[in-house]
Amino acid sequence: MELSFYERMYSPKLLELFKNPKNVGEMPDADVKVTEGSLACGDMITIFLKIDEKIKRIDNIKFLSYGCAANIATTSMMTELVKGKTLEEAKKITFKEIADALGGLPPVKMHCAVLSIDGLRSAIRKYEEERGLIEVPELDESFIRSRLRHVMNPKIGRDIVSTGMVEEMRILDGKVEIDLCIPKNNEFRNYIVEEIHERLEKLPNVKELKINFKDD
C-alpha cells in the first residue's frame, strides 16, 4: 500500500495524537488558564494547569486546540511531557524536544511546537505572577529578542533572531521599533510580520509596534 500524503508529511506518532489527542478537554478547577495564538492566525490553544502549591508540581494539564493536525499533536505531546514535572523542570522543555518526541516535524510546522511551549510557559508565568513568585519583566531589547525567538521562519523551521532577520531595534516609553531584513521574494514575509505583531502587541507594556523593512 502506498503511503498517503499525510503519512509522508507527518510521523506515525503525530498522526496517532492528531486522531486521538491525550489530555484534551476543559478543567473547571484549574489553578491557571491561558490562551495563546489567535483565530486570525489559524493557530490557537488554551492550556489549563492544576499545580501542587507546596512543591510547585504540575499535577494535571489539559488543553483545547483550534488549529491544524500539527497544532493538535504537538500540544498533546507537550501535555504528556510536562505532566508530573515541577514548574522549574517544565520551563526547561523546548520546542525541539517536542518535535523530537513526535519523531520530527516538517519545517513549515515547527511553529506549532513553539506555540505549545509558549502556551505552557505563559501559563506558568501567569501562575507565578499571580502568586507573587516573580516580577513582570522590564521592556528592553534582550526581552524583545527573547520573544522574537518564538517567531519561526517557516522556510527553514528556525527562529527569525538566530537566522539574522532581526537587525536593530529602538525601545522608548513602550514604543517598539524593529528593523527587519526579509528578502522580498520570501513567500512567508506577510506571515512573519503578522506573527511578530501577534507576539509583541499582547505584552502588557508594549504600547506601539512599528516594523521597518531594511531592504525596501
Next chain:
Amino acid sequence: MQRPVYLDSATTTALDPEVLEVMRPYFFEWYGSPTHEYGHTFGLKAREALERSREEIARSIGANPEEVIFTSGGTESNNLAIRGPALADRDKQHLITSKIEHTSVLNVIKSLERTGFRASYLNVDGEGFIDLEQLKNEINKETLLVSVQHANQEIGTIQDIEEIGEICEDRGVLFHVDAVQSFTKIPIDVKKMNINLLSISSHKVHGPKGVGALYVREGVKLSPLIEGGYNEFGLRSGTENIPGIVGFAKAIEIINKGQLEHMRRLRDYLMKSLLGIPDSRLNGPVGDKRLCNNVNIAFRFVEGESVLLHLDIRGIIVTTGSACFSRTLEPSHVILALGLKHEDAHGSMRFSLSKYNTLEEMDYTIKNVKDVIEQLRVISPVGR
C-alpha cells in the same frame, strides 16, 4: 466506499476513457509533427487532427478557428493573454483586474507592476460579484486591458461577463476573460460577450493535462512569450501537443446538458445538507449565479487543514482556504476579498464536483463531514 470520493474537480479531473481512445493513435501511428506550408505526407494526419480540433474548440465559444491558439494550459493562456498585449503595446501602462482572480492572473499583473505598469484591483461584494461602477471609474486613457474571470475557482461566483464586455467595448479597452472554471459549464459566445481574449483549459473538463487554448480576437496584437519555429500563427512556438489537443476537442464534444444537470442536483443536495450543520455558512451565491459544481462552506470554530486531513483519512478529497493549506501560510485571498475575517477563511472547505460523482458519495461525505466537524469542535477553545 471503494474508491476515494474525489471532490476536487475544480483543481483537475479524471480523463474520460473515450477521450483516451481518440488520443491513442496520435501517440503510436500518426505521431508526426503537423505538416504546415512545408513538411511531409506523414505529418498530414496530425495536421488534419490539429485543424479539426481547432474548429471544434472555436465552435464551442463562437470564434473563428484562426482565432484559437493552443497552449500548455490555463496558466499559460492567462500569461499570454496579459503579458502578450502588454509587451506588444508599450504606450498603455494600466491594467485592471479583480481581487479574486486566479494566481495565474494576479501574479502576472503583479510582475508587470514591478516593470512599471500600474494596476487596479476591483473590489467584490459579499458574494464575490465585482463592482461594475468601480470598473467604469477605473478605466482611463492609459488602460490597456481588463482581466476578469468568468467563474471563481473557490466560491463559484459567475460574473456578468456580457455587461463587463459592453463596458470594455464602449471604452475601447481589451477584455480578457479567464474562463478556465466555467468553460463547458456556462455557454460562452465571445462575439456576443465582446471578449477579446479568453483562456480555457482541457484537464478541468475530463481532457488530458498539459493542454489549453487562448482565444485571440482577430486584430488584437500580442507578443509571443515562447519563440521558436512560428507554430500557432507565430504566437506560441513548439511542436503542437497533437494527442492532447485531439483529446481536448473530444472532451468538449462529449459534454452534455444531462451531466451539468446531474452536477447541479448533487451540488444543491450537498449544500443543503452541509448547511444543516450548526454554525456553517455558504461562501458565494446561490442558484444560477453559482457554478454548477461548486460548494464552499465555512464551518466556524474549526481549522480547515484538520478537517481536510480527517476527511482524507476517510477517503474524501477536498480543499480548504485555510492558511495552513497554502504555500505562503496566508489565508485564501478570495475569502478575504468577500470582506470576511481570517478565521472564516481558515474554516472554509471547498467541495467541487464532476460528472463522475454519485448521490451515494454525497451521503458518505455529508455523514463524515458532520462527524469530523463535531469531533473538532469538542476540542476547540472557541464556540463552546
